[in-house]
Amino acid sequence: MDLSLTSIRSKGKQLNMSAEMFHKLSAFLTLMILIIVFAFGNAAFLSVNNGLTVLLQTSVIGLLGIGMTLVIITGGIDLSVGSVLALSGTVTGMLVKSGMPVVPAMLIGVLVGAACGLFNGFVITKMKITPFVATLGMMLIARGVALQLTGAAPISRLGEAFGVLGNGALFRVVEQGANGFPRVVFPGIPYPAILLVIVALAGGYLLRRRRLGRHIYATGSNEEAARLAGVEVDRTKITAYALSGALAGLAGIVLMSRLVTAQPNEGVMYELDAIAAAVVGGASLMGGVGNISGTMLGAFIIGVLRNGLNMAGVSAFIQQIIIGFVVILAVYIDQLRNRK
Amino acid sequence: MSSPPSGQTPLVELVDIEKHFGGVRAVNGVSADLYPGEVVGVLGHNGAGKSCLMRILSGAMMPSHGQIRVRGEDAHIASPHDARDLGIETIYQTLALADHLDAPSNLFLGRELRTKFGNLDDKRMLEEARKVLHTLNPNFTNLTDPVSSLSGGQRQVIAIARAIYFDVKILIMDEPTAALGPSETAMVADLIRKLKAQGIGIFLVSHDMHDVFELCDRIMVMNKGRNVGSHPIEEVSKDDVLSLIIKGGLPDNWVPRNREVAQ
Ligand SMILES: Nc1ncnc2c1ncn2[C@@H]1O[C@H](COP(=O)(O)OP(=O)(O)OP(=O)(O)O)[C@@H](O)[C@H]1O
Ligand SMILES: [Mg+2]
Numbered sequence: 001m002d003l004s005l006t007s008i009r010s011k012g013k014q015l016n017m018s019a020e021m022f023h024k025l026s027a028f029l030t031l032m033i034l035i036i037v038f039a040f041g042n043a044a045f046l047s048v049n050n051g052l053t054v055l056l057q058t059s060v061i062g063l064l065g066i067g068m069t070l071v072i073i074t075g076g077i078d079l080s081v082g083s084v085l086a087l088s089g090t091v092t093g094m095l096v097k098s099g100m101p102v103v104p105a106m107l108i109g110v111l112v113g114a115a116c117g118l119f120n121g122f123v124i125t126k127m128k129i130t131p132f133v134a135t136l137g138m139m140l141i142a143r144g145v146a147l148q149l150t151g152a153a154p155i156s157r158l159g160e161a162f163g164v165l166g167n168g169a170l171f172r173v174v175e176q177g178a179n180g181f182p183r184v185v186f187p188g189i190p191y192p193a194i195l196l197v198i199v200a201l202a203g204g205y206l207l208r209r210r211r212l213g214r215h216i217y218a219t220g221s222n223e224e225a226a227r228l229a230g231v232e233v234d235r236t237k238i239t240a241y242a243l244s245g246a247l248a249g250l251a252g253i254v255l256m257s258r259l260v261t262a263q264p265n266e267g268v269m270y271e272l273d274a275i276a277a278a279v280v281g282g283a284s285l286m287g288g289v290g291n292i293s294g295t296m297l298g299a300f301i302i303g304v305l306r307n308g309l310n311m312a313g314v315s316a317f318i319q320q321i322i323i324g325f326v327v328i329l330a331v332y333i334d335q336l337r338n339r340k
Numbered sequence: 341m342s343s344p345p346s347g348q349t350p351l352v353e354l355v356d357i358e359k360h361f362g363g364v365r366a367v368n369g370v371s372a373d374l375y376p377g378e379v380v381g382v383l384g385h386n387g388a389g390k391s392c393l394m395r396i397l398s399g400a401m402m403p404s405h406g407q408i409r410v411r412g413e414d415a416h417i418a419s420p421h422d423a424r425d426l427g428i429e430t431i432y433q434t435l436a437l438a439d440h441l442d443a444p445s446n447l448f449l450g451r452e453l454r455t456k457f458g459n460l461d462d463k464r465m466l467e468e469a470r471k472v473l474h475t476l477n478p479n480f481t482n483l484t485d486p487v488s489s490l491s492g493g494q495r496q497v498i499a500i501a502r503a504i505y506f507d508v509k510i511l512i513m514d515e516p517t518a519a520l521g522p523s524e525t526a527m528v529a530d531l532i533r534k535l536k537a538q539g540i541g542i543f544l545v546s547h548d549m550h551d552v553f554e555l556c557d558r559i560m561v562m563n564k565g566r567n568v569g570s571h572p573i574e575e576v577s578k579d580d581v582l583s584l585i586i587k588g589g590l591p592d593n594w595v596p597r598n599r600e601v602a603q
Contacts, residue, residue, distance in 0.1 A: 209460055211460060213460075214445060222436070225438050228420050229502075230424060230449075230450030231449060231450045
């Protein structure tokens with residue numbers, strides 16, 4: 001009797017496990033299929049240089065996606081990340097232009113992002129405005145401030161130091177070729193990729209091992225139950241939005257550093273890529289479900305998709321159409337999952 | 341006889357509590373008390389205001405008016421946290437579980453056990469949860485499944501375990517056996533007797549007349565937001581209680597049951 005019970009339980013557990021694993025596996029297979037298809041379409045797709053480009057693109061989507069995942073698990077959404085990215089990047093650029101050293105200027109940029117997120121959190125929890133509307137407002141506010149501050153003009157010639165974060169790489173090996181030109185022996189690991197790995201590990205640790213992470217899941221799963229259990233629901237949500245804002249700021253700095261130009265028009269509609277990454281990775285817009293490793297897979301899928309379409313010469317318009325369908329499909333799959 | 345021991349300070353005194361929702365008076369000038377080791381049954385028709393009154397004591401709802409005293413001292417209960425700090429634990433009628441989390445996470449939600457580095461101590465929480473859940477239901481094995489996949493009774497057991505695991509002094513049980521089978525219900529009855537013997541005061545909201553007469557020392561009946569009668573259980577019969585619930589008053593020519601016998 002007892003034996004049969006435990007065996008049923010372990011079987012059920014295996015099934016449960018495979019449900020989550022199944023999702024991860026199918027996301028992984030999708031990624032592989034995309035890579036194979038694009039590689040057949042264009043041999044250059046698999047080149048080291050293009051690999052680095054994908055990695056850089058993905059690191060921006062990934063940073064945004066990690067913040068988005070935290071917010072989505074609480075049952076919310078953050079539509080402002082694309083604009084906050086632009087605002088943080090331009091503020092950093094302006095500070096550097098005015099003579100501030102790069103590192104403190106970048107820190108302030110991240111803080112600007114965090115402040116935008118804090119504002120979102122307060123509007124949502126204290127004024128009881130739905131996340132959709134609150135962050136839609138912030139989307140306009142942050143973009144407007146970025147454009148106003150710069151007069152809509154990009155800030156360029158920010159100096160070599162500003163470009164290091166976006167363009168530098170760890171363990172890069174360059175040797176002097178016989179013809180006098182430098183030859184790249186090993187391209188190194190780009191700093192943005194390293195940053196993404198660190199943030200992803202930290203995010204995973206936060207969600208799995210820390211009390212705040214547990215409270216983020218509980219809040220999204222059943223807000224009232226969490227409140228009755230003594231969880232500070234408002235504080236939990238505000239923290240999630242602030243982290244999303246800070247990561248948007250960080251992504252903005254990476255992106256602008258990559259361009260060595262502060263672009264107030266950068267990052268339009270990036271929020272959709274971030275949402276797509278989280279949802280494709282298994283986060284549920286109903287809240288309570290999601291994890292960082294899934295979002296990383298999702299970010300790579302979106303990054304590879306965008307890059308591959310670019311390489312294949314698909315126009316930006318068609319790309320939008322395709323990504324639009326991907327988002328709808330991902331949310332539809334999410335709903336199918338929740339229905340059973 | 342078992343009427344509240346005078347002289348002793350009550351664990352809880354609710355004084356003139358009111359709760360309005362717009363024009364609706366869900367709780368209307370209700371006063372009540374609870375002594376250590378006492379089980380007070382809270383009865384009333386659906387929508388009488390029982391859950392509202394209990395939620396006010398557990399910090400889930402702010403009263404529009406009224407006072408709460410705990411162990412003789414004025415208590416300001418503005419959140420579930422405040423209530424817990426006073427030793428008030430609640431089993432909510434709605435159970436209030438986070439569906440995507442497993443049983444141990446729910447049991448310790450808001451009071452997670454942590455390692456010395458501040459990380460969640462999931463291993464210890466699982467062990468502790470296993471212990472306390474097994475005392476309530478030996479068949480409880482699927483501890484690591486999300487609670488959404490559990491049966492109504494199993495969910496109820498988690499809600500009960502959560503209330504008794506910590507240092508409870510005042511226990512509010514809002515229809516705790518609604519989803520339970522007969523053997524689990526008997527288990528909860530045993531549990532109530534055990535907690536009572538430890539000097540814990542219990543408010544038991546129930547529609548089950550049998551349970552009420554089995555377990556309660558006193559009853560209070562609510563009708564349309566008012567407290568229409570507080571009586572030691574020996575004083576009333578089931579018919580008297582039904583009359584209080586339905587009419588909001590005792591039958592005409594009512595005589596206390598225990599004295600009636602003496603006549
Ligand atoms: N959050 C709320 N907002 C508005 N009205 C409410 C709210 N909560 C309760 N009420 C109203 O207060 C009254 C009392 O409700 P309450 O839940 O206390 O009843 P109850 O005695 O527990 O009933 P039951 O036996 O069905 O559990 C009802 O008329 C209900 O509609
Ligand atoms: Mg009720």
